[in-house]
Amino acid sequence: MRRSVTRQIVPLPAIDPSVVRCCTPDVDLAATFCERASEVGMHVVRTTSGICTERVAELVGNVATRLGIAHPKLIIDLQLAERAALCATLADRATVLDPHDGDDALFAADIGITSVEAAVAETGSLVSVSGQEGWRSTSLLPVVHIAIVRAAQIVPDLYDLFESRLPKRIPTAITLISGPSKTADIEGILITGVHGPREVYVIVVDK
Amino acid sequence: MGKSVALFVTCLTDTFAPRVGVAVVRVLRHFGCDVRFPEGQTCCGQPAYNNGFHREAAAQGRRMIDAFDFADYEHVVTPSGSCAAMVKHHLPELLADDAEYAERSWRLAERTYEFGTFLADVLHVDFTQIPAGTSRPVTYHYSCHLRGIQTIEGASAQVSRLAGIDYRPLAQIEQCCGFGGAFGAVFPGISNAMSQDKVTAIAATGAEVAVVNEAGCSFTIEGTARRRSVSVQFKHLAELLAEGLGLMDDQP
Amino acid sequence: MKCSHTWFDENVARTLADESLRAVIGQTSQSKIESRVVATAKVPNFEQLRDLATQIKQHTIEHLDHYLERFIEQVRANGGIVHFAATAADANACIARIAQDNGLKLAVKVKAMTTEETGLNAALAAAGVQVFETDLGEFIVQLDNDRPSHIVTPIIHKNRQTIARAMQRELGVPYTEDPETLTRYAREHLRDVFRRCDLGISGVNFGVAETGTICICTNEGNGRLSTTRPRVHVALMGIEKVIPRLVDLSVFLKVLSRSNTGQPITVYTSLMNGPRRESDPDGPEQLHVVLLDNGRRAIQQGRYREILHCIRCGACLNACPVYRHIGGHAYDSVYPGPIGKVLTPLLNDPKHYADLPQASSLCGFCRDVCPVRIDIPDLLVRLRRDQADGKAVPWLRRLAFRALFWALSTPRLMRWSQRVLRWGTVVGAKGDWNSRLPGPAAQLTRHRDTPRPAAKTFRDLWQSERDRGDQTDQ
Numbered sequence: 001m002r003r004s005v006t007r008q009i010v011p012l013p014a015i016d017p018s019v020v021r022c023c024t025p026d027v028d029l030a031a032t033f034c035e036r037a038s039e040v041g042m043h044v045v046r047t048t049s050g051i052c053t054e055r056v057a058e059l060v061g062n063v064a065t066r067l068g069i070a071h072p073k074l075i076i077d078l079q080l081a082e083r084a085a086l087c088a089t090l091a092d093r094a095t096v097l098d099p100h101d102g103d104d105a106l107f108a109a110d111i112g113i114t115s116v117e118a119a120v121a122e123t124g125s126l127v128s129v130s131g132q133e134g135w136r137s138t139s140l141l142p143v144v145h146i147a148i149v150r151a152a153q154i155v156p157d158l159y160d161l162f163e164s165r166l167p168k169r170i171p172t173a174i175t176l177i178s179g180p181s182k183t184a185d186i187e188g189i190l191i192t193g194v195h196g197p198r199e200v201y202v203i204v205v206d207k
Numbered sequence: 208m209g210k211s212v213a214l215f216v217t218c219l220t221d222t223f224a225p226r227v228g229v230a231v232v233r234v235l236r237h238f239g240c241d242v243r244f245p246e247g248q249t250c251c252g253q254p255a256y257n258n259g260f261h262r263e264a265a266a267q268g269r270r271m272i273d274a275f276d277f278a279d280y281e282h283v284v285t286p287s288g289s290c291a292a293m294v295k296h297h298l299p300e301l302l303a304d305d306a307e308y309a310e311r312s313w314r315l316a317e318r319t320y321e322f323g324t325f326l327a328d329v330l331h332v333d334f335t336q337i338p339a340g341t342s343r344p345v346t347y348h349y350s351c352h353l354r355g356i357q358t359i360e361g362a363s364a365q366v367s368r369l370a371g372i373d374y375r376p377l378a379q380i381e382q383c384c385g386f387g388g389a390f391g392a393v394f395p396g397i398s399n400a401m402s403q404d405k406v407t408a409i410a411a412t413g414a415e416v417a418v419v420n421e422a423g424c425s426f427t428i429e430g431t432a433r434r435r436s437v438s439v440q441f442k443h444l445a446e447l448l449a450e451g452l453g454l455m456d457d458q459p
Numbered sequence: 460m461k462c463s464h465t466w467f468d469e470n471v472a473r474t475l476a477d478e479s480l481r482a483v484i485g486q487t488s489q490s491k492i493e494s495r496v497v498a499t500a501k502v503p504n505f506e507q508l509r510d511l512a513t514q515i516k517q518h519t520i521e522h523l524d525h526y527l528e529r530f531i532e533q534v535r536a537n538g539g540i541v542h543f544a545a546t547a548a549d550a551n552a553c554i555a556r557i558a559q560d561n562g563l564k565l566a567v568k569v570k571a572m573t574t575e576e577t578g579l580n581a582a583l584a585a586a587g588v589q590v591f592e593t594d595l596g597e598f599i600v601q602l603d604n605d606r607p608s609h610i611v612t613p614i615i616h617k618n619r620q621t622i623a624r625a626m627q628r629e630l631g632v633p634y635t636e637d638p639e640t641l642t643r644y645a646r647e648h649l650r651d652v653f654r655r656c657d658l659g660i661s662g663v664n665f666g667v668a669e670t671g672t673i674c675i676c677t678n679e680g681n682g683r684l685s686t687t688r689p690r691v692h693v694a695l696m697g698i699e700k701v702i703p704r705l706v707d708l709s710v711f712l713k714v715l716s717r718s719n720t721g722q723p724i725t726v727y728t729s730l731m732n733g734p735r736r737e738s739d740p741d742g743p744e745q746l747h748v749v750l751l752d753n754g755r756r757a758i759q760q761g762r763y764r765e766i767l768h769c770i771r772c773g774a775c776l777n778a779c780p781v782y783r784h785i786g787g788h789a790y791d792s793v794y795p796g797p798i799g800k801v802l803t804p805l806l807n808d809p810k811h812y813a814d815l816p817q818a819s820s821l822c823g824f825c826r827d828v829c830p831v832r833i834d835i836p837d838l839l840v841r842l843r844r845d846q847a848d849g850k851a852v853p854w855l856r857r858l859a860f861r862a863l864f865w866a867l868s869t870p871r872l873m874r875w876s877q878r879v880l881r882w883g884t885v886v887g888a889k890g891d892w893n894s895r896l897p898g899p900a901a902q903l904t905r906h907r908d909t910p911r912p913a914a915k916t917f918r919d920l921w922q923s924e925r926d927r928g929d930q931t932d933q
Contacts, residue, residue, distance in 0.1 A: 009522045012515060015706055019507050022713060040723070099740065103654055123724045130739045136687045137741050140680060158709035158724075166705075170670055172739050173687070176728035181680040184720070185596035185614055186622060186638040188487045194595055194642055195649065196680025196727070218867055221917040222877050223891075223910045228917035232924055242928065244921050250867040255860070257821060259843030259852075263864045270868070351822035379489065381827070383780045387820025392903065393856070394818055396475045399906035400784040401820070404485075430907035433892060 021157040023122035029154040030204055036124030040179035041192065042200040049150075049205050053082070056146065057089045059201055060111060063144050064094070067110070075099050075109040077138045078148070086113070099135050112138040112197070113146045118165050122157045123178050126202065127165075130173040139177060145197040147177075151206045209239030210329065211280040215294075215319070217287045218250045219422035227422070230445035231286050231322055233454040238330050247274035252301075253293040257388055261301060268298045272311045282329065283319040286445055287421055289352030291321040296355070321356055323365050323420060323444055334365050339372035340451030346375045346414035348405070348428065350421035351383050365444060366418050369451065375412035379404070386427040402431040409439055416440045418447055463853070467814035470789035480616055484786050487615050491777040494721025495828065502717070511710045513832045516768035519702055523759055526668040526701045527750070533671025537733030539746040544577075544695075547753050551582030554660070554693055557747055558588045563658040567649075567685040569677065570594035571662025572610055572771060573695040573751050575793040576806070579660070590660075591652050593681035595645050602629045608787025610794065611719050611773035616786050649681070659689035659743065663696035664770070665711055666748075669704045672732050673748065676715060676725040683727055692731075692743040697751050699759070699767040711770060714830035718774040754806040763838060766801050768831040775825035775835060781818055790815065797825035801838045809842075813851055816842035874918065881912040 023032060034044045047055045064072040072094045076083050087096050097105040114134075118127040126147050130136050139145045155165050166174065181196030192198050212235055216228045232242050252267030271294070275283055285291050295316045302312040326332040339345065347366040349359050359380055367374040385391060385401030405428055409417050417439050419425040429441045442450075449455045474480060499505045519526050531541050544550035550573075558566070566588050568574065580590045580601075592601040596613035600606065603625035607613030614622070619636045627634045632644045661682060665674040673694050675682050686692050702711065708730075716722040735742035759767055776782050776796030787795035792803040792812070800819060804812040821836040829835070846852050852860075866876035887895035887904075894908045895901070903909050 009525050012518050012703055012707075015511070015710065019504060020511065020710055020713075022502050022504065036723070040726075107650070107654060125724060125728075130735075130742060132738050133740070135740050136683070140683050140687065158712055159706065162706045162709050170672070170732050172732050172734070172736055172742055174730040174732075175683065176724065176730075177726070178722075178724050178728070179726045182678045182726050183595045183642060185594075185599070185612060186617075186641060187483070187619055188490060188612075189638045191639050191642045194646060194679035194681070195593065195653075195684055216917045218873065221873075222880075222912045225913050225915060225917035225920050229920055229924055232928070236928055244925070246918075247870060249870055249873045254867075255864055257840060257843075258860060259840060259845070259847035260860060260864070261844050261847075263860075267864065267867065351820065351824070354823045354827060381492075381778075381824050383820045383822035383824070385780075385820065387822070389856075389860075390818070390820045394471070395902055395906060396471055397781055397784055397818065398820070400475055400481070401780050402907060404780075426910045427907065430892070430909055433908040434894065434906065 015159065017159055017163075020159045023156045025156045025160070027121070027156070029121045029156060030151045030206065032121040033119055033124060033149075033154045034204055036121065037202050038124070040124050041182070042124065042179055042202050044202045044204060046204045046206060049207070052148065052203065052205050053085045053089050055203055056086055056113065056148070057093070059146060059203070060090060060094055063111060063199070063201070067144070069110055071095060072110040073097050073108050074111050074113060075106065075135070075138050075142065077112070077114040077133055077135055079115070099137065106137050106141050109142045111144040111146060112140070112142040113148070114138050115148050116153060117167075117174075118161060119149045119154045120158055120161055120176070121154050123176075126177040127161060128175045128177060129167070129171040131171050136173050136175070139175070140196055143193065143197055144199045144201070146201045146203065148203045148205060151204060209241055210282060211241045211243070212282045212284050213243050213245050213275055213280045215248060215251070215275070215283050215285040215290065216244070217285055217290045217422065220286055223426060224422050224443070227286050227443040227445055230443065230449040230455060231284065234326075234445050234448050234452065235284065237452055237454060238326070238332060240330075241280075243280055245274050251290045251293045252298070253290055254388055256293060256297050256301070264297075265301045265305070268301055268312065269305075269308050271298070272308055272315055275315055277314065277318070281318065282325065283315065284322055284325045285319065286322045286443055288321045288350050288356050289421060289423070291319055292352050292356055294319045321353070323362060324357055327361070327365065334368045335370060337369050337448055338451040339369040340447060341416060342371075342373065343415040344373040344375050344413055345416045345418060345447070346377045346409055346412040348377060348384065348409070348417055348419045348424060349380050350419065350424045352421065366447070369447070375414045377412055378408050384424045384428050386423040388423065391427065398427075399431070402427055406432045406435060406437055410437050414439060416442055416447070418442055418444055420444050465814055466791065467789065467818070470791060471785050474786045474789050475784065479618070480786060481784055483618060484615055485783045487612070488777040488783050491719060491721065492828070495718055495774060495777070498717040498721035498723065502713070505714070505717070508710060508713050509830055509832055512714050512830055513768065515702060515707050515710060516831050520699060520759060520764055520767045523698065523701070526703055527698060529668040530666050530671060530701050533668065534733070534748050535671075537671045538736075539671065539733050539748055542747060542749045544749050544751050544753070547577035550577045550695060550749055550751050550753070551579050553749055554579060554695070555582055555586035555588070557691065557693055558583065558586060558658055561691055561745070563691060564588060565652070565656045566590045566658040566660055567593050567652060567656040567681075567689060568597070569659075569661040569675065569682040569685045570597045570613065571660070571695060572793060573662045573697050574660060575607065576753065577695070577751070579695070588658065591649065591656070593649055593652075593685055594677075595642060595679060598645050598649065599625060602626065606788060608795065609773060609776055610771055610796075616788065653684050653688050656689045657691065659685040659692045661686055661692065661694050663694050663700050664715070665708060666696055666701045667705050667708065668701055670732060672705065672730050674708060675729050676712070676727070677729070678726045680727060683729055686729060686731060687742055689743055691745045691747070692734075693747040693749060695749045695751055698755050715770055715772050718772040718828060718830040719777065758805050762841060763801065763805055765833055766798070766805065766838060768833055769798055769802070770831060772830055774828040774830065778824040778828045780820070780822065780824070797835045801835060801842065804842060809845070810851065813846060816846070870918070874916070877912045877916055881914070884909075884911045
């Protein structure tokens with residue numbers, strides 16, 4: 001069946017990036033992103049690619065100690081090589097669960113470790129997408145989320161993200177994460193960690 | 208060469224605050240204006256308009272236009288922001304389809320000014336050169352209907368920058384005083400709660416004089432302050448300026 | 460000036476008498492307005508963003524059918540199922556049927572004004588579906604069998620003591636006034652629900668026509684959980700929520716939360732494009748979008764179209780002096796505050812809600828903070844005009860206005876009225892003020908002193924003022 005031909009309308013004019021952008025491409029994107037991500041309550045660590053695995057392992061250890069967990073349980077959404085390297089480094093310090101094992105594994109995890117599709121300097125947002133090995137639950141169910149952002153993934157503004165940075169075939173779920181889970185429903189007092197993670201760590205990997 | 212100005216005194220100022228009208232006349236004259244008072248004026252139609260009686264508002268508007276005919280003056284100045292807004296924004300809208308009055312309503316709208324904006328925008332008065340006229344602390348209440356005519360910053364600067372003034376900024380200056388025309392009579396409880404907040408905020412500044420440029424706001428806040436025995440004197444900007452310029456010595 | 464005591468007057472009187480409630484609403488609202496000022500000051504192009512947002516909304520609502528058609532096509536292309544609901548009852552029946560057809564028993568809900576509007580919870584309960592509100596505020600509302608009083612912060616009217624008592628009573632947890640612990644109780648209670656749920660229900664903040672994307676903005680994470688964990692996700696979307704392009708989201712996201720909480724963006728902005736695909740390891744198997752009309756199309760075709768631009772940020776409630784004193788419940792509507800004063804009589808029986816458009820001083824602070832520049836005072840005046848034209852103004856008030864308009868119709872009558880009023884207020888007078896008016900006028904001096912016409916009006920003074928001017932000119 002052919003669709004009815006839609007009445008033609010005068011379309012909206014294209015959005016002028018110079019009007020809509022709150023962060024322009026000429027600034028130091030990594031520095032701006034780190035600043036804004038901290039402002040919305042995420043903990044930011046900057047590192048270089050060579051020592052990224054060590055930094056993640058170190059962070060896992062610190063977080064576990066602070067939360068009083070002797071042997072943290074992890075779920076990890078990273079590319080195979082990275083995941084293998086991290087598992088090897090953490091071998092004796094943590095248990096890596098397989099989310100394919102079902103809800104028991106997902107709900108038991110203390111820390112979720114993910115990469116991101118992109119990051120937005122303007123708002124300090126992580127952009128996470130669903131897909132192969134991209135569990136929507138990894139950045140959501142555990143009480144701690146650790147995200148690895150490569151400096152080259154940072155776009156200046158929400159405008160840039162929606163205009164050109166998303167994959168051609170739009171993923172089922174795109175989530176912009178801008179801070180730990182928050183509420184101010186009780187007397188306007190800010191509490192973190194309602195239903196999502198209480199703590200979010202961002203490791204920014206410079207080239 | 209001074210400007211020729213017609214005073215639109217407004218029904219509330221005429222009735223309840225004639226001294227404000229006198230002050231406006233004297234300040235305008237001080238700055239070289241030739242001031243007239245068209246005797247046919249009564250009301251701009253704002254009460255009818257705000258309460259949804261638009262036929263009546265249009266009739267009142269036509270009378271207003273008839274009363275202000277531009278044979279011998281260039282501008283119309285009024286000591287009320289809400290009446291200025293009525294003439295500038297709503298009259299042309301109400302009379303848009305009126306063959307005889309549409310054009311004339313635009314002409315009136317273009318030439319009508321709220322007192323403070325007339326001083327600033329047309330006469331280019333430098334407020335820093337006018338003495339405050341009082342050594343007592345002064346605060347300023349922003350009337351809601353100045354929105355769209357003057358910003359809060361612009362309006363309060365006309366008071367805060369007077370020479371030698373002890374200016375006390377008002378907290379939550381954007382909040383309404385509870386007047387709102389018929390609103391105050393139909394919902395006295397809500398209106399009173401709003402007025403109480405406003406008087407509390409004024410009292411908290413420690414000011415002894417409050418400048419209020421709208422007769423309705425002024426008597427709502429002053430009436431509430433009197434009931435609470437909060438002793439603050441209420442003045443229109445025109446009165447404050449006229450006193451500072453020594454123009455009100457022969458007024459009771 | 461009121462002929463009869465209405466339900467609204469009673470609600471108002473109840474809140475006005477509750478000092479502590481007014482204090483908490485006033486403080487929370489003010490702090491949000493101040494956060495908004497700080498947040499918008501950091502964005503130099505904020506006014507231009509408001510202009511853009513307004514322009515996009517205006518265009519979209521004007522061409523609503525065009526964009527809805529594209530949106531529906533794209534949702535279907537993404538594998539979603541689209542339903543139409545002309546009325547609230549249709550929407551509830553539709554969602555109940557989806558639950559029954561799929562054997563769904565346990566629903567988790569993201570706070571959604573559309574579901575409040577249709578009264579979905581009761582309808583699902585009747586269909587045998589257990590419903591859990593998962594937004595902390597709404598969860599507490601549900602526990603305490605209460606109603607939300609703000610479209611963004613639903614329990615602005617509750618203090619920690621009432622919350623603690625509700626949790627103690629309904630969840631059997633120890634009484635505590637520590638907000639952190641109270642939040643933890645809710646988290647723990649709902650964790651298990653999230654594990655077992657099979658139906659997720661959300662509203663929609665923005666529906667993107669270009670891509671069929673459903674965007675929801677939340678802070679707690681319950682929005683993500685409710686749209687990820689269950690087998691079936693149903694989104695109940697008001698038809699006015701459609702926007703043309705994905706890139707338009709950048710404009711709306713920039714103004715939405717800055718206008719309310721002062722956040723640059725909500726913690727979670729979820730964009731959903733259909734149900735789980737082969738390649739997705741998790742997410743719902745079905746996505747249903749229920750498009751809700753319930754009076755919106757009639758509004759779109761009439762003189763109040765502008766109200767459909769609303770993006771439900773809640774800034775007008777925070778700004779409103781009337782809302783601050785009477786709270787959300789007084790409006791007896793899902794949509795309270797300035798936006799509700801316009802929307803409620805349009806979506807419901809205007810006679811029942813006749814007081815709402817009147818209960819405003821038209822101060823315009825709502826218009827100043829609206830991210831899409833809705834001229835709410837202007838819409839209120841139009842609603843008042845409809846009442847006046849339709850003879851829906853109480854006779855006594857109408858009579859009072861007639862008398863006023865007559866008195867102001869000529870300078871002679873005005874002069875005469877001024878004198879009558881001066882002498883009519885002489886009883887109880889102290890000079891130019893009166894603090895005890897007699898008879899039916901007494902309510903004018905119940906709370907404050909009222910001025911009397913001056914002994915000499917300006918018109919009386921003008922003669923000597925003119926002569927004085929002539930002298931100084933010479």
